Amino acid sequence: MMRFIRTVYYVLKQGLKSICKNLFMVSASVVVVFATLLMMGGLWAISENIQFVVEQYKERPDIRINLHSYIEQEEAEELKAVLEKDGRVKSVVLITKEETRNNIINFLDGDGAGIFEGHEESPALNYISFDIMLEAYTDGAAFKAEAEKLVSVDNVRDTSGFISKLEVVLFWIRIGTVAATVAMAVLSVLLIFNTVKLTVFARKREIEIMKYIGASDWYICGPFVIEGVFTGLVGALLAYFMLGGICNGLYKTLTQSNFLGDTISLLAFKDIDVNFLLWYILAGVATGVIASLWAIRKHVNV
Amino acid sequence: MEQKNNGGKTKYMGPDIVFENVTKEYDNGVKALDSVSFSINSGEFAFLMGHSGSGKSSLIKLLMLEERPTSGNIIVQGTNLADIKGANVPRFRRNIGVVFQDFRLIQSKTVYENIAFAMEIIGSDRATINKQVDIALELVGLKHKKHEKPNCLSGGEQQRVAIARAVVNLPGMIIADEPTGNLDPDNSVEIMQLLKKINDMGATVLIATHEDTIVKNLSQRVIQLDHGVRQIGQE
Ligand SMILES: Nc1ncnc2c1ncn2[C@@H]1O[C@H](COP(=O)(O)OP(=O)(O)OP(=O)(O)O)[C@@H](O)[C@H]1O
Ligand SMILES: [Mg+2]
Numbered sequence: 001m002m003r004f005i006r007t008v009y010y011v012l013k014q015g016l017k018s019i020c021k022n023l024f025m026v027s028a029s030v031v032v033v034f035a036t037l038l039m040m041g042g043l044w045a046i047s048e049n050i051q052f053v054v055e056q057y058k059e060r061p062d063i064r065i066n067l068h069s070y071i072e073q074e075e076a077e078e079l080k081a082v083l084e085k086d087g088r089v090k091s092v093v094l095i096t097k098e099e100t101r102n103n104i105i106n107f108l109d110g111d112g113a114g115i116f117e118g119h120e121e122s123p124a125l126n127y128i129s130f131d132i133m134l135e136a137y138t139d140g141a142a143f144k145a146e147a148e149k150l151v152s153v154d155n156v157r158d159t160s161g162f163i164s165k166l167e168v169v170l171f172w173i174r175i176g177t178v179a180a181t182v183a184m185a186v187l188s189v190l191l192i193f194n195t196v197k198l199t200v201f202a203r204k205r206e207i208e209i210m211k212y213i214g215a216s217d218w219y220i221c222g223p224f225v226i227e228g229v230f231t232g233l234v235g236a237l238l239a240y241f242m243l244g245g246i247c248n249g250l251y252k253t254l255t256q257s258n259f260l261g262d263t264i265s266l267l268a269f270k271d272i273d274v275n276f277l278l279w280y281i282l283a284g285v286a287t288g289v290i291a292s293l294w295a296i297r298k299h300v301n302v
Numbered sequence: 303m304e305q306k307n308n309g310g311k312t313k314y315m316g317p318d319i320v321f322e323n324v325t326k327e328y329d330n331g332v333k334a335l336d337s338v339s340f341s342i343n344s345g346e347f348a349f350l351m352g353h354s355g356s357g358k359s360s361l362i363k364l365l366m367l368e369e370r371p372t373s374g375n376i377i378v379q380g381t382n383l384a385d386i387k388g389a390n391v392p393r394f395r396r397n398i399g400v401v402f403q404d405f406r407l408i409q410s411k412t413v414y415e416n417i418a419f420a421m422e423i424i425g426s427d428r429a430t431i432n433k434q435v436d437i438a439l440e441l442v443g444l445k446h447k448k449h450e451k452p453n454c455l456s457g458g459e460q461q462r463v464a465i466a467r468a469v470v471n472l473p474g475m476i477i478a479d480e481p482t483g484n485l486d487p488d489n490s491v492e493i494m495q496l497l498k499k500i501n502d503m504g505a506t507v508l509i510a511t512h513e514d515t516i517v518k519n520l521s522q523r524v525i526q527l528d529h530g531v532r533q534i535g536q537e
Contacts, residue, residue: 003425010422209406212366213467214396215423216389 011219015226018199025195026231032191033235033287034242036184037280041243043177048272050170053264054163061093061131062140062160063147069123071152073097076128079152083130088138095129127154134160185287192231192291196224200296221296228288236284240277244269316380317341318475318506319365324374326360334360337374340525342508344379344474347501349517350510352527358510361527362479365508366400367391379474396424399468399476399505401497403483405460407452407467413439414448417467424471438466442496458489465496475506482513490516498522 019026067076076094083092095103104125109115119125134140140160147156200207210220247269254266319342326335334357342348350358363369364376367383376383379397386394407416417438421431439445442462452460461481468476478497482490494509494516501507511517517524 002427005425006427007423007425010425205406206408206410209408210419210423211392212395212400212406213420213423214392214394216392219392219423 007219008222011222012226015223015230018203018223019227019230022195022199022227025198026227029188029192029195029231030235030238032184032188033232033284034238036181036188036287037236037239037284038242039184040177040181041239041276041280042246043173043180045243045247045267045269045272047170047173047177049267050166050173052267054166054170056264057159057163057166060159062134062138062158062163063130063132063143064157064159065130065132065147066154066156067128067130067152068154069127071128073128075152079150080130083132088135088143090133090135093131095131097126097128100127100129101125185283188235188287189291189294192228192288193295195231196227196292196295199224199227221293224292224296225289228290228292229285230288232284232286232288233281236277236280239284240280243276244273247272315344318344318346318379319508320375320377321361322375322377324361324364324371324376326357326364326369327372335364335371335527338527339374342506344506345501345504346523347498347507348509348523348525349520350508350525350527351512351514351517353512356527358527359479362400362477362508362510365477366398367394396471397473397475399465399471399473401461401464401468401476401478401481403480405452405457405464405484407460407463409452412449412451413444413455413463416452416463417470420467420470434470434472435466438470441469441499442466456489457485458492461485461489461493462496465493465500469500469505473505476500476508478507478509478511480511481509482511482516487515491519494520 067079071079073096080092080094083089101120105116116122116125134143138160140158144156144158147153207220251266251268321338321340324335324338325333327333338357338361350361352358360369364371364383365378367386370384378394381394383394408419411419414435417435418431421434426434435448436445439448442465444459444462444466447455447459447463452463455463461484465476465481476497481497482493485493490513497507497509498520
């Protein structure tokens with residue numbers, strides 16, 4: 001047992017020495033692992049945020065029907081009943097003239113400057129609306145067209161199309177994430193493979209001698225594997241902290257700048273960070289180990 | 303220094319090395335060894351002789367499990383080498399100290415590190431390593447060069463370092479392939495005498511060489527090789 005621990009110690013020492021000797025190539029590999037993981041995490045953070053925005057939009061009415069100002073409550077209630085019977089409609093909320101007026105005034109004159117004073121009775125502020133949620137997979141555009149033909153309807157707004165567009169974007173970002181990650185992972189493995197291969201080549205004679213004096217395979221491979229593990233680990237740690245920094249920075253800027261308005265919120269890094277560090281380390285180390293084992297297998301033929 | 307290391311196992315009493323009708327044919331069809339049979343007893347000192355291409359290095363490669371015989375059996379200290387596979391190969395090699403014509407020292411390591419290395423791979427502790435390396439260096443007379451790099455040493459000195467490395471783990475057997483091939487006559491004689499000294503301490507020693515004069519002077523057993531063993535001389 002003590003012998004085993006001591007050989008592990010010798011192997012570790014050898015591995016660290018080899019990293020120091022090869023610092024330039026090891027750094028290059030670290031950078032590639034870092035870039036791969038950062039890009040993967042970045043794209044993931046973007047798609048999580050789009051998903052989040054989509055969900056927020058989904059909770060909102062798909063269709064907003066604004067009635068003519070001269071339509072009164074009673075007539076509107078009748079129309080609401082008709083709409084509710086439509087199979088495509090999930091729910092209808094009636095917004096009274098008063099509510100509409102208050103909403104508009106609050107929205108446009110939040111600080112109470114009184115810009116609408118004297119215009120409270122204007123038809124532009126006094127109309128009844130319906131907020132309609134459609135059943136899933138309903139053609140919002142067709143529904144809108146039908147609603148526009150109703151005599152009491154002034155205009156109709158359909159936001160369901162925006163969400164489906166966003167969902168298409170999301171889909172492609174996700175595909176892109178997978179494709180780019182695969183490509184970058186292959187690049188990382190190749191680069192680490194080459195780095196380790198160089199070390200193996202430089203130490204070919206030494207490896208031969210080690211075999212003659214009875215070093216076991218894992219004793220010979222150990223230092224190279226350590227080189228790979230080190231590369232993956234450092235790359236993963238750097239990528240994690242970089243991603244966290246970028247995400248938090250962007251989150252702060254975007255939420256503070258009012259760029260998105262008050263109605264949409266984003267995910268902070270801590271909301272996305274589901275064991276990210278752990279996954280990063282696993283991915284980085286796995287890449288390193290696979291690449292270095294591959295390099296030694298091919299060149300040492302242990 | 304006690305050269306016999308049987309690791310606490312019950313001591314094997316038969317010959318150390320037995321070749322039984324060993325044939326080695328390489329993939330290109332060259333038959334390096336043709337039905338070779340001989341045996342070497344424990345504690346024996348033997349020269350393996352033969353002209354260039356007679357199969358001396360091939361025989362040593364078979365002993366080190368670097369190559370496998372096409373047919374026949376090789377038995378080392380009672381174990382048939384055909385039964386040694388995988389992770390047991392390095393373990394087997396630790397029991398044999400090996401010396402080559404080209405010394406095979408690691409140029410980036412000092413004399414001390416080169417010798418200590420052979421003990422590190424088996425997980426010896428630092429105190430034992432230091433002690434054993436000192437004993438080995440004393441034996442080969444190079445204690446004063448402990449911290450030199452191999453390229454600062456003469457050929458003879460480098461070969462003595464290689465011998466120190468071969469004996470530092472106290473193997474029961476030393477095998478050398480042309481250990482004096484790169485050395486001048488004086489150094490050659492010294493190296494052979496050193497190997498004889500190690501043999502006197504109890505190790506079985508097998509040396510492949512074609513240096514007739516040295517062999518004659520040492521008057522030890524000679525195994526003459528000519529693809530097959532032609533003649534087994536005794537003293
Ligand atoms: N790996 C190999 N593949 C094919 N043929 C080989 C191989 N190794 C050795 N041989 C051939 O086997 C024969 C014996 O070679 P070997 O090296 O064993 O001879 P040797 O007695 O050590 O010669 P020398 O005194 O020149 O070192 C030679 O004809 C050689 O060309
Ligand atoms: Mg030879």
